[in-house]
Amino acid sequence: MPLAASLPPSLFRSYSFLSGFKPKTHTLFPLPCYALECVPSHCLCTRLSLRPFFEHLRHEPLRRTLGVTLSTAAAAGVVSPNPGATVSTMSKKKARRDSPEGILRHQLGLCSKSGDLAQALRLYDEARAAATSLSVHHFNILLYLCSSSADPVGLERGFQIYRQMGLDGVAPNEATFTSVARLAAAKEDPDLAFDLVKQMSSAGIPPKLRSFGPALFGFCKKGDVQKAHEVEAYMASSGIEPDEAELAALLELNVRKGRGEGVYRLLHRMRVTVRRVSGSTAEIIESWFGSEVAEEVGLDKWDVRKVKEEMVKGGGGWHGQGWLGRGRWNVGRTEMDGSGVCQQCGEKLTCIDIDPVETEDFANSLAKLASQREVRADFMRFKVCVYTLLY
Template identity: 50%
Template sequence: MDKAKNKKKNLTPEGQFRLSLDNCSKTKDLSTAISLYESAISEPSIIRLSNNHFNSFLYICSNSFSDPSTKNDAIQFGFRVFEHMGSCNITPNEATVTAVARLAAATDDGDRAFELAKGVGNCGKLRTYGPALFCFCKMGEADKAYQVEEHMRSLGLQLEEAELAGLLKVSVEKEREEKVYQYLHKLRMSIRSVSDTTAEIIQSWFGGEMATKVGLSNWDMGQVKETILQNGGGWHGLGWLGKGKWLAQRSQIAPDGRCLTCGEQLVCVDIDRAETERFAESVASLAMEREVHSNFKEFQDWLEKHSDYDAVVDAANVGLFQQNFAEGGFSIAQSSLLLL
């Protein structure tokens, strides 16, 4: 205990400042953080503020605006810190931008939050764009929310349930049926099992009046079946089919894959055509990368010319099947028997 006290006593002013700031971050103490900041800028020769210091102040601000009693102070102080950071010619990093974007979103300024996030470039993360996306969704600015999502997708950022649910909700509220359809299937593909909150958004669409108006009255059932088959048996992707009132309710699935509400049997869904092509491209790329002298490209060209074949047998693997024992080895008989 005495050693700890002596250690604190022997800290330099900068060390004591860092320790106090860390404590403010842990306790989310905005008022003490503001006092520390004021003392630092009043004695610049003693305390030299760094990128880490500024980020700590901004972190405290972004965690304080959720409290109505500290919201205004947190926002004003946060922007003041950010402007000071710029005057010191300190380049903001992704953590800096994320914190300031949250402050902008707290003032319902989604445009500024989006511009800040775009300034990070390819270093941006899901959390960097989240403030702008959620702000636009909350404000009902659907088109701007779609722009954020499109930009995120161009950077290869994968949206999670919270972001998809926000986009789905604003699409439902604005009665954008084509977007509702799109985000429902994005949830299906990337999330599959949604939370209760997201389920309520889905039910609100199918229980609303707009859902009864959209959809085709006539469609080609043959085309639907063919498209479902091409998509791995999961969905057709042709939009809303049929008009009228929907019945959307919660259900349980039996161990044998049967829906306990409608009685329909669930089926296994294969990957769709686009996923199949991406998988094939990645396998080919990996094969040619690992095998310097590989003739895999020639094999691909051969397959293109003989596309009438339904299957290709890997004789090497067939010949080695179940041969992992002491006397085992490549079995020509196994390969020959299969080919016959």
């Protein structure tokens, strides 16, 4: 299903700005359906005694047949050879639920759903007084609630709980570090939030996108361009791709600081990653093209042949040569008609190809998917056919 990839506003000067935002085609591959086989009902009665059932069977051949069937099912693992083991497992689960640790976990879960930090802290204090052992799950719920609080007392209690977690020897996980990073961001300390992400990586815990948010948004809010881009670089080295929210924060920071090269780079990164931006992001882009700084950035002279060559290499949608020309941008909001013609400038959107990097990724992904479905040794030749079709 082809998806249009354009910005809400039409942005243009002496050449088409929208040409840099190219459409993307998503292809839906048929996925295999797996049939679920129902287990015979008599095979599920693992906890019932079958002795009275056999005693009331008067038909000898039928009794033998059922006996062989059930014995075969038990050997295959369908019927548990030891019904007492199931009872024992259920008893252990019930004992864990009814233990002080299990009850505390349940009560903290209710506090998390309702956002009741005060009750969660009371439960924590009572558990400490009763010498109840707390797991990483208990601590994570408490830290999450503290990091979601706007109360300075709640934030301070969060750091106290985190320190106590270390004293108790409870190993933190990704959720722990992320919650403490949010605590640091709430205290307007993005340096600490970034340091916690580094500690996470040093401990062998892969960070997630949410782990970088407190540090990145904190530096953007403070206007620290250098450290914000350090976080962006660390994300890339960790194999984490930013979403629109992260890219929009970086873009707004560069627009605010009047950094034309940074805006250019982030717009192209957003073109590849986001494709279709939200209204709030479009407003940031509009503010850039309506600024005086945007009028001054750009080359007075450029190599036309080089620009055309790079556009062909890039699939026809962009050249990557930076801002070309200077002057005031005409920014307006408009609509496209059914044939893709802009109602303000009269230019028509053109269909552009995916760039070479995307072509390589698409071919590799398609060949991998196909090779998983087909195990013949010569099937990797399929990749060559893909390249032939794409090029």
